């Protein structure tokens with residue numbers, strides 16, 4: 001079983017801990033180099049005002065200051081280059097981990113979240129991690145150490161000036177704390193949920209664009225979408241109106257160390273408690289206190305983002321994967337068997353006590369009314385879900401004992417939706433078999449009736465099919481999906497309404513090629529057009545989640561009223577279709 005326990009973002013970064021250390025050290029060098037110019041300026045000012053230094057002293061000090069400043073930039077660039085590479089690598093790791101996880105969980109678990117939510121986590125939330133990952137770890141460490149170094153030195157110079165320099169920092173922290181305690185986290189959570197809702201509703205809205213157009217719906221009339229937009233605006237406004245007053249005060253007070261150090265230093269100098277060199281050093285160093293602290297606080301803004309992303313990540317990565325064995329097992333043959341299987345997507349069962357046996361290398365058809373459970377049975381064979389009761393055997397083995405990857409290799413599944421990826425036709429077909437040569441792809445396309453239309457496309461096999469294959473007709477998509485399934489060369493082939501959108505001429509071609517290509521295979525066909533399955537070795541008739549009869553076409557015509565009625569209706573619709581055509585021609 002493939003279950004991991006450590007799902008923190010840090011656990012992914014740790015995989016490259018040496019590089020992260022290097023980025024931190026380089027960043028630390030950058031901060032130290034950045035502090036040196038403060039000392040240099042203070043020294044030059046003291047030497048100049050006290051008229052103690054020569055031109056050469058000031059020249060050397062200037063060189064040191066300039067070099068230190070250059071080193072600050074060089075070290076910073078090196079550090080961020082490493083940390084950015086590391087950040088993108090980590091984000092990649094996490095994206096792979098999520099996608100990998102989704103492949104091994106049941107469809108039931110998968111469907112608990114909306115597509116938009118997955119999109120947000122895999123794309124948007126991961127993109128948002130770039131800033132904290134690439135900058136936060138090296139820069140937090142180095143800025144924290146930089147701040148500590150300045151403060152220690154300032155305390156050594158004069159403890160009163162150091163304390164005065166700390167006052168605005170402490171006040172700013174209190175303001176920040178009040179902002180966070182006053183409900184900022186809750187509002188941020190709402191803001192995050194609002195973003196997720198807007199994301200998923202937008203994806204749903206865009207996917208349903210055809211319906212929107214067909215039914216003349218405008219944006220405002222799609223209530224769900226407009227509500228999500230309004231809700232997002234409201235939480236965003238709430239977030240800003242809550243935080244802005246605090247952030248304004250914080251931004252004014254935090255960098256104002258000198259406003260506190262200057263009067264205290266003036267009093268101390270006037271009373272001869274400190275001398276001019278200490279006064280100048282205190283002034284200049286106080287200018288260096290706020291920048292590292294402000295950088296640190298800047299990163300704390302990212303903490304809620306990291307926390308929410310991490311919570312979502314944990315939620316997905318800790319979903320239990322389908323239990324499976326990892327070791328390949330030897331299957332007896334290509335048979336499929338259901339033993340008293342009951343199943344429901346939710347609490348109520350949709351399939352009730354289903355039992356049947358499909359012999360190897362035979363063709364079996366599932367027929368029945370819409371919603372009878374045919375596709376559900378097919379999906380259970382491919383283990384998209386686990387059964388609630390009973391068992392499913394493939395090759396004599398319970399599918400729970402067959403590694404998922406082995407089961408997927410055994411089965412080729414053309415689903416009702418025949419989903420195509422937004423890639424070229426060639427790439428879509430190659431999903432079935434990544435080693436297939438161009439000649440093999442062409443041959444299988446010829447047999448499944450898609451070669452003609454593919455060659456007519458401007459870029460042939462290299463034509464991109466668009467989002468979910470929308471640039472092709474329903475029938476064309478189906479034929480490509482069949483070609484993809486056929487090139488996989490699996491021993492069990494499941495075709496769920498695979499030719500439903502195909503015109504009669506092409507359907508005949510495909511039917512012929514299906515019978516040729518599946519000669520030595522176990523084939524399960526789900527079809528509403530009964531004429532396509534009359535020659536099946538066995539037809540299983542489903543009704544309301546139960547098997548009501550099984551046998552050959554002729555046996556069912558004799559024994560089953562339901563099947564007979566379905567057949568009559570089918571024959572009727574076919575002849576009606578012909579009559580309609582004739583009438584149309586007469587006009």
Ligand SMILES: Nc1ncnc2c1ncn2[C@@H]1O[C@H](COP(=O)(O)OP(=O)(O)OP(=O)(O)O)[C@@H](O)[C@H]1O
Pocket residue numbers: 111345346350368369370371372373374375376377416
């Ligand atoms: N993912 C799902 N989540 C919840 N219920 C589902 C899901 N898929 C199907 N169902 C329900 O299960 C029942 C059986 O659906 P199924 O798709 O297996 O029927 P079917 O016989 O293939 O119908 P059709 O001939 O229309 O394709 C239906 O009532 C359907 O609403």
Ligand SMILES: [Mg+2]
Pocket residue numbers: 374375376416496
């Ligand atoms: Mg179906």
